[in-house]
Amino acid sequence: MKSTGRTAALPTALALALAFAMTGALLAGCAPSTSGGGPQKDEKSGTLRVWLFREVGNEPKERVVDRVMRKFEKRHEGVRVDVQYIPVDSRAEKIKGAFNDPSSAPDVIEYGNTDTAGYVENGGLADVTEEFADWPQARQVDPTAKKSVTVGGKVYGAPFFVGVRALYYRTDVFGDLGIEPPRTLGQVASAARKIRAERPGMYGLAVGGAYTYGAMPFIWAHGGELARKKQDGTFTSAVDSPRAKRGISAYTDLFGDGNCPAVKCAEMGGNENVEAFAAGKAGMVLAGDFNRQAMEDGKVKGDYDVVPLPGTERGSIAPAFAGGNNIGVLKSSSHRTLAVALMRELAGKETQRELFDAMGFLPTFTDTREEAAKKEPFVEPFVETLDAGTEFVPATPGWAEVDAGLVLPTMFQQIAGKKSGVDEAAGEAARKMDEAFAE
Known part of the structure; x- marks a missing residue:
């Protein structure tokens, strides 16, 4: 299409x-x-x-x-x-x-x-x-x-x-490099690294340390959760669970010279990701149906297509926010x-x-x-x-504090910049989320 x-x-x-x-x-x-x-x-x-x-x-x-x-x-x-x-x-x-x-x-x-x-x-x-x-x-x-x-x-x-967001990709770049549209998250990562290797001036997949809603599908696709609802109706963080950490690792592994250099991409948010793709500086990006006009107004007009972001298994779709x-x-x-x-x-x-x-x-x-x-x-x-099937943020007033406090972006940025490991950063994020949920 x-x-x-x-x-x-x-x-x-x-x-x-x-x-x-x-x-x-x-x-x-x-x-x-x-x-x-x-x-x-x-x-x-x-x-x-x-x-x-x-x-x-x-x-x-x-x-x-x-x-x-x-x-x-x-x-x-x-x-x-x-x-x-x-x-x-x-x-x-x-x-x-x-x-x-x-x-x-x-x-x-x-x-x-x-x-x-x-x-x-x-x-x-x-x-x-x-x-x-x-x-x-x-x-x-x-x-x-x-x-x-x-x-x-x-x-x-x-x-x-x-x-919701799905995976925009450059049809011309994929065609030139002989890459098929990815069917799993693993193939997304492989395609991203091949694009970066063959086209050093491009990001393979534009990612951002401040792009919370672009990172969440990686957590959900690996079976992780942001938080769990307790019997009393309150929430407790789950970003430090083993499955959530696998998703966090899958996302933060995309930061680096082999795809999207952390020195630049760790600070990027969703708008910067969309702008990079629209300007022809990325082979793929996770973006919304509501971002189409930006693509049509950019250099990629006529040279892109969209598929659902795949999950971890072939034929699956990663849950989106x-x-x-x-x-x-x-x-x-x-x-x-x-x-x-x-x-x-x-x-x-x-x-x-x-x-x-x-x-x-x-x-x-x-x-x-x-x-x-x-x-x-x-x-x-x-x-x-x-x-x-899509996902949503925890239905609690505490989420506003989590979001305003940049709890998840800080976690991704700490890992992407190699200032903290996944276990340490996820544990700290979970602690801050629980504090917000308790207020």
Whole structure:
């Protein structure tokens, strides 16, 4: 499959959602006035306030949302919907203010899926477990997407869109060097080293010590976990388990002169990895469906393809992190019934189909996603990856502290720079994670 045809737009909110777990730490410790319980009234008319993320090139999203709102207002007499697109740079403070001042808060909100546990801890999101269960469309929601709105067995929203990473590779370089698309992680490493040996000016596989979401699949593919949930509902770190350490070793072994020199690559994050590939400086990269526009705008246009990142066994697919955004109802809403109905409309199949066409957002419904793959062949490897089973970060407010504290990047960088061995670095990371989970 050559990368030709319609180009899906870059869903910036997704990339931001993955990074925004860090902002959850800013909200921790804030005891919102909504935490004591929601309002007693459930008004059936008036104005519903909605906050959504503003994208780069937001007009297509606005057109889809406007159509949803017009239909909603037509079906609900006496109801007006006011949509505000919030700037990402002031997002943390804006959400914090809404949680503390219900009078200024929206009824419905878009939020990053790594933020769920922190927002629930802060008392901002309404429990919509019963309404979600009664929603017929919910039966086709991807299990991992549902997990991203679930905390303590309760549901706090509806998945809005999902995004995963797969393996981009240079078809021209692979052809010139006689390399077949890799079928195992071992073959990925072998191909990377051959490319580096034959093309010394290129990275074989672009990797980054600060690329947490690119490293996680290596841990999961080897049977490791980031953390385990205990019977009391709390989490304990598992990055120092034997299987997790095998995955960590497989990833950090890719740092060095034989693939991606640590002096440069240890500091690189996901954006730098994508930029290196798009600029023609790497033979492979682990990147998202949401990175396609960067490739199309780069030097590699027409000379790349995508396959799922393989697992350790031939024919297997490495579990990927399921990123994305959700739509939730604030506990402070005085229009709960209407807000839940609007949440369903915004996160429903029809809207997700339109957003895929307009923005390239991957649907969270398995059947709708299959339709998208037939319509746009480029997304097939990402759909395969999702269907093979994805993973998520621990659903606990402590994850925000782990992420903001750069616990995992520090571990990878210490190993890549040969400042610590795998056992020592993983043990230190596990200790810091447990401290964050205990708070």
